[in-house]
Amino acid sequence: MGMKNVWWVMALCLVWGLTSGNALAADGIKARMLARVPEINALKTAGVVGENSKGYLEFVGARQEKVSLVESENADRRQVYEAIAAQQGTSSERVGQRRALQIAESAESGSLLQAADGSWRKK
Numbered sequence: 434m435g436m437k438n439v440w441w442v443m444a445l446c447l448v449w450g451l452t453s454g455n456a457l458a459a460d461g462i463k464a465r466m467l468a469r470v471p472e473i474n475a476l477k478t479a480g481v482v483g484e485n486s487k488g489y490l491e492f493v494g495a496r497q498e499k500v501s502l503v504e505s506e507n508a509d510r511r512q513v514y515e516a517i518a519a520q521q522g523t524s525s526e527r528v529g530q531r532r533a534l535q536i537a538e539s540a541e542s543g544s545l546l547q548a549a550d551g552s553w554r555k556k
Contacts, residue, residue: 462509469506472499483545483553484536488514488529493545493553 473490476482481498485491489507514525514532521528537546537556544556 462512466506466509469502472502473506476503477541477544480545483547484533484540485547486530486533486549486551487526488532488536491547 473482476490476499477484479498480493481496482490482503483493489510490503492503510529510532511525514528518525518528533547540546540556542556545553546556547553
């Protein structure tokens with residue numbers, strides 16, 4: 434996750450905090466997501482996880498490391514997507530799909546990305 438993604442995390446959490454009226458919860462999500470960035474980047478660089486077409490991290494291949502880290506990141510992303518969906522009158526699935534496109538666009542070279550058909554490719 435590059436600097437663009439760090440700023441995106443902060444922006445999403447700010448939107449979520451404003452729309453839900455729960456700034457303390459948004460601050461907690463933002464802090465957790467930012468704290469995970471180095472470990473998530475290491476997993477991405479090692480090819481253990483990639484960004485799927487739904488806006489979530491997914492294990493690629495049989496090797497699975499730091500499962501609880503990945504699950505926690507995805508749970509926080511889910512909360513943010515649900516808050517944005519409620520604000521925009523859409524589904525959290527649609528928000529995740531749009532986010533997946535943004536992630537793919539700004540991903541570092543060599544990042545593993547999942548296409549809509551489920552196949553994986555390196556950027």
